[in-house]
Amino acid sequence: xxxxxxxxLLVEDNVDDxxxxxxxxxxxNLANHLVHLTDGAQALDFIFARGAYEGRNMEDGPKxxxxxxxxxxxxxxxxxxxxxxxxxxxSIPVVIMTSSKEDRDIIESxxxxxxxxxxxxxxxxxxxxxxxxxxFYWILLNQPKR
Amino acid sequence: MSEQYPNNNGKKISLSFERKxxxxxxxxxxxxxxxxxxxxxxxxxxxxTESLVYHTKEVLHQSEKINMFFKDIxxxxxxxxxxxxxxxxxxxxxxxKNEREHLSALKILTADNPFQQKxxxxxxxxxxxxIAFAQSLILLRRxxxxxxxxxxxxxxxxVKLATEFTHIIRALQEDEELLLQERKRANEESGRRAxxxxxxxxxxxxxxxxxxxxxxxxxxxLRYKTNLELSESREWFSKTLSAIGDGVIATNEHGVITxxxxxxxxxxxxxxxxxxxxxxxxxxxxxxxxxxxxxxxxVKQVLRDKKIVDLVNHTLLLRKDRSEVxxxxxxxxxxxxxxDLSGVVLVFRDVEKQRVSKKQMEGEIVRRTEEALKAxxxxxxxxxxxxxxxxxxxxxxxxVYVNDALVKMAQNKREDLIGFTIMEKYPGIEQSExxxxxxxCMNYGVQAHLENEFTFPNGSKGYFELxxxxxxxxxxxxxxxxxxxxxxxxxxxxxxxxxxxxxxERTAQLQAVNSELESFSYSVSHDLRAPLRAIDGYTxxxxxxxxxxxxxxxxxxxxxxxxxxxxxGQLIDDLxxxxxxxxxxxxxxxxxxxxxxKGVLDDQLSKNPDRKINVNVLPLEKGxxxxxxxxxxxxxxxxxxxxxSSKKENTEIEIGSYTENDQNVYYVKDHGTGFDMxxxxxxxxxxxxxxxxREFEGTGVGLALVQRIIFKHxxxxxxxxxxxxxxxxxxxxxx
Numbered sequence: 063x064x065x066x067x068x069x070x071l072l073v074e075d076n077v078d079d080x081x082x083x084x085x086x087x088x089x090x091n092l093a094n095h096l097v098h099l100t101d102g103a104q105a106l107d108f109i110f111a112r113g114a115y116e117g118r119n120m121e122d123g124p125k126x127x128x129x130x131x132x133x134x135x136x137x138x139x140x141x142x143x144x145x146x147x148x149x150x151x152x153s154i155p156v157v158i159m160t161s162s163k164e165d166r167d168i169i170e171s172x173x174x175x176x177x178x179x180x181x182x183x184x185x186x187x188x189x190x191x192x193x194x195x196x197x198f199y200w201i202l203l204n205q206p207k208r
Numbered sequence: 209m210s211e212q213y214p215n216n217n218g219k220k221i222s223l224s225f226e227r228k229x230x231x232x233x234x235x236x237x238x239x240x241x242x243x244x245x246x247x248x249x250x251x252x253x254x255x256x257t258e259s260l261v262y263h264t265k266e267v268l269h270q271s272e273k274i275n276m277f278f279k280d281i282x283x284x285x286x287x288x289x290x291x292x293x294x295x296x297x298x299x300x301x302x303x304x305k306n307e308r309e310h311l312s313a314l315k316i317l318t319a320d321n322p323f324q325q326k327x328x329x330x331x332x333x334x335x336x337x338x339i340a341f342a343q344s345l346i347l348l349r350r351x352x353x354x355x356x357x358x359x360x361x362x363x364x365x366x367v368k369l370a371t372e373f374t375h376i377i378r379a380l381q382e383d384e385e386l387l388l389q390e391r392k393r394a395n396e397e398s399g400r401r402a403x404x405x406x407x408x409x410x411x412x413x414x415x416x417x418x419x420x421x422x423x424x425x426x427x428x429x430l431r432y433k434t435n436l437e438l439s440e441s442r443e444w445f446s447k448t449l450s451a452i453g454d455g456v457i458a459t460n461e462h463g464v465i466t467x468x469x470x471x472x473x474x475x476x477x478x479x480x481x482x483x484x485x486x487x488x489x490x491x492x493x494x495x496x497x498x499x500x501x502x503x504x505x506x507v508k509q510v511l512r513d514k515k516i517v518d519l520v521n522h523t524l525l526l527r528k529d530r531s532e533v534x535x536x537x538x539x540x541x542x543x544x545x546x547x548d549l550s551g552v553v554l555v556f557r558d559v560e561k562q563r564v565s566k567k568q569m570e571g572e573i574v575r576r577t578e579e580a581l582k583a584x585x586x587x588x589x590x591x592x593x594x595x596x597x598x599x600x601x602x603x604x605x606x607x608v609y610v611n612d613a614l615v616k617m618a619q620n621k622r623e624d625l626i627g628f629t630i631m632e633k634y635p636g637i638e639q640s641e642x643x644x645x646x647x648x649c650m651n652y653g654v655q656a657h658l659e660n661e662f663t664f665p666n667g668s669k670g671y672f673e674l675x676x677x678x679x680x681x682x683x684x685x686x687x688x689x690x691x692x693x694x695x696x697x698x699x700x701x702x703x704x705x706x707x708x709x710x711x712x713e714r715t716a717q718l719q720a721v722n723s724e725l726e727s728f729s730y731s732v733s734h735d736l737r738a739p740l741r742a743i744d745g746y747t748x749x750x751x752x753x754x755x756x757x758x759x760x761x762x763x764x765x766x767x768x769x770x771x772x773x774x775x776x777g778q779l780i781d782d783l784x785x786x787x788x789x790x791x792x793x794x795x796x797x798x799x800x801x802x803x804x805x806k807g808v809l810d811d812q813l814s815k816n817p818d819r820k821i822n823v824n825v826l827p828l829e830k831g832x833x834x835x836x837x838x839x840x841x842x843x844x845x846x847x848x849x850x851x852x853s854s855k856k857e858n859t860e861i862e863i864g865s866y867t868e869n870d871q872n873v874y875y876v877k878d879h880g881t882g883f884d885m886x887x888x889x890x891x892x893x894x895x896x897x898x899x900x901x902r903e904f905e906g907t908g909v910g911l912a913l914v915q916r917i918i919f920k921h922x923x924x925x926x927x928x929x930x931x932x933x934x935x936x937x938x939x940x941x942x943x
Binding site for chain 2: 081085161
């Protein structure tokens with residue numbers, strides 16, 4: 063991972079799901095500057111340029127974060143809270159991806175300041191389409207403030 | 209005797225009444241004399257002051273006259289000097305005469321006032337000077353003519369005279385005016401005093417009249433009342449004496465009969481008219497029963513000893529017809545209000561009957577005593593053998609009676625109780641509530657009913673229900689041993705507490721299970737779906753990337769995989785919503801069922817655009833429930849109806865409602881595949897299906913969900929159906 067400018071950070075513990083997301087992003091030419099991490103702790107290290115990612119320039123992105131909720135160690139909501147509480151990262155758009163329609167997740171995410179919410183359905187096409195559209199939207203139309 | 213009362217009372221009343229009248233008369237005379245004296249005095253004073261006023265006025269009048277004539281002297285004098293006519297001089301002489309007369313009159317009037325006298329003397333000399341001056345003017349006029357006279361007239365002398373005169377007369381008048389004011393005031397003052405006195409006179413007369421009236425009125429009323437009472441009491445006495453069962457004879461102080469009542473008449477055989485005025489021994493002839501000797505007449509004894517006398521026993525009264533009666537009598541002296549003996553009353557009765565009845569009485573007493581003894585025995589044995597404990601404590605808290613039951617309850621022996629006090633048997637009992645209650649009952653007769661926990665000297669405890677009643681000896685206490693009942697009550701209480709504890713425990717367990725279930729369903733929704741997504745997604749990739757190398761059978765297999773994955777996804781979603789319904793709170797509102805049904809129908813029909821569906825919606829009753837949930841129910845029922853009619857050429861659906869037992873019942877009826885009523889019990893079970901999924905797709909959750917929602921609304925769900933003829937699903941909602 064030596065790409066300087068990161069456009070999309072995908073945080074997803076399920077490799078199969080991640081593969082599907084990456085594939086659909088690739089199809090839309092959005093996966094060129096994509097980083098995939100498999101748990102919340104890694105994601106926080108990456109975002110705040112520390113631990114294994116010390117020395118990374120925080121100004122290099124990401125421009126949008128696709129975040130799974132249910133992950134080992136540090137879960138999606140914790141990651142989201144850390145991002146939104148830090149003034150350096152709070153303006154990065156975060157899209158929550160989850161299999162759950164449970165009210166408490168949605169309410170909690172919105173409380174923490176999530177930008178979008180996508181439910182992962184079993185039928186893959188709709189999901190892939192939604193992810194692609196959302197990624198596109200945030201990268202191209204909603205440039206984060208620097 | 210009977211004549212004494214009115215005299216006594218009447219005298220008393222009239223004496224005080226007359227005295228009162230006399231005093232009032234004295235008072236009136238005194239008041240009138242005093243008031244009249246003062247009026248007279250004031251009147252005289254008024255008259256005096258009036259004459260003084262008049263006098264002063266006269267002085268003023270006279271002084272004014274003097275003033276006037278003084279000016280006239282000048283006028284006549286001037287007239288002559290100017291005209292020279294003698295007629296003026298004639299008038300001048302008259303005026304002078306008048307002036308002098310008035311002056312002397314004024315001198316007399318003011319003789320009592322030396323100050324004014326001094327002034328008048330000065331006036332006198334001034335007048336004389338004036339006259340002399342005027343006469344000198346007349347002479348001048350006559351002898352030297354007008355001019356000389358005029359010159360002299362205007363000289364200082366003439367002016368000075370007039371000025372001084374005027375000055376003095378004004379001073380005199382002013383003094384008199386002052387005096388007049390003063391006297392008028394004095395006069396008015398005396399007038400006021402007179403009228404004030406007259407008012408006092410009026411008021412005192414008025415008061416006197418009123419008090420006289422009140423005294424006379426009350427006295428008359430009292431007298432009337434007393435007379436009435438007197439006649440009533442006289443009548444009462446006579447009636448009482450007449451009604452009395454004993455013979456009564458009254459005599460005067462000489463032993464002469466004055467009164468006999470009817471019993472006395474019948475006992476003696478004499479009537480009152482015959483007996484009156486006769487000596488008593490003539491009518492009341494008594495002898496000793498045994499000796500036949502005359503007995504001394506009791507009236508005589510009383511007249512002699514002035515004491516009450518009882519007749520010796522065994523006395524016989526010889527009646528007028530000489531027949532005999534056994535009597536018993538007594539005589540009493542009567543004293544008048546002065547304490548003098550004024551007569552004797554003799555009371556006697558026939559004792560013949562008494563003698564007989566005394567014997568009967570003795571028999572009766574024996575019989576009653578026997579009865580009482582029997583009753584006592586009966587009561588005592590009842591008390592002795594009663595289940596309840598009975599005890600009697602005397603006023604020193606000593607056991608005087610205990611029955612067997614009590615002895616048993618007290619865990620003691622009878623001989624260890626009787627004669628002992630409760631304080632001796634149960635030391636420390638004085639401090640207990642029970643002791644206070646016993647004392648209250650004993651002293652004030654307060655009945656009591658109480659439950660009492662009793663600790664025996666050996667430390668064991670018992671519960672007793674006690675009833676306390678006051679009895680002549682002290683207190684009667686009835687006790688029932690309720691220890692067993694108390695024990696059961698206690699056990700029951702313990703049991704209830706245990707149960708409550710258990711309920712709390714179970715509730716907590718239930719809550720734990722519930723939250724476990726919740727997290728279970730949460731992870732199901734996440735984790736169960738992820739593999740399905742992978743199966744579906746990667747099958748798609750296979751299809752997209754390697755589709756050209758797979759033959760048709762391979763492609764069919766891929767389709768099967770995809771559709772199964774989707775089916776399972778649906779199953780999970782349905783299951784989740786089914787479990788969510790259970791947790792969800794109802795938000796009940798009034799439901800416009802027709803518009804609700806229309807919304808569902810629009811949605812469902814648009815999902816099956818290629819089907820020919822005929823839906824007949826009848827007017828529906830308004831419902832009451834959670835809008836979203838009831839909509840879910842309708843969606844399930846209508847989509848079922850459509851789904852299970854798909855094998856028929858025409859789809860006919862009817863939706864209607866009716867009211868039954870205060871509930872609104874809604875139904876959805878189709879003419880589709882229907883179902884076998886034999887499997888009715890599987891209809892509403894979760895994952896229970898009556899049809900093959902290949903025939904009709906579905907997860908088997910829909911009707912279970914419907915049932916759960918309707919149960920939550922306290923309604924009911926049921927269905928009727930027949931294979932290949934259709935089905936009707938009903939649900940009811942409370943109004």
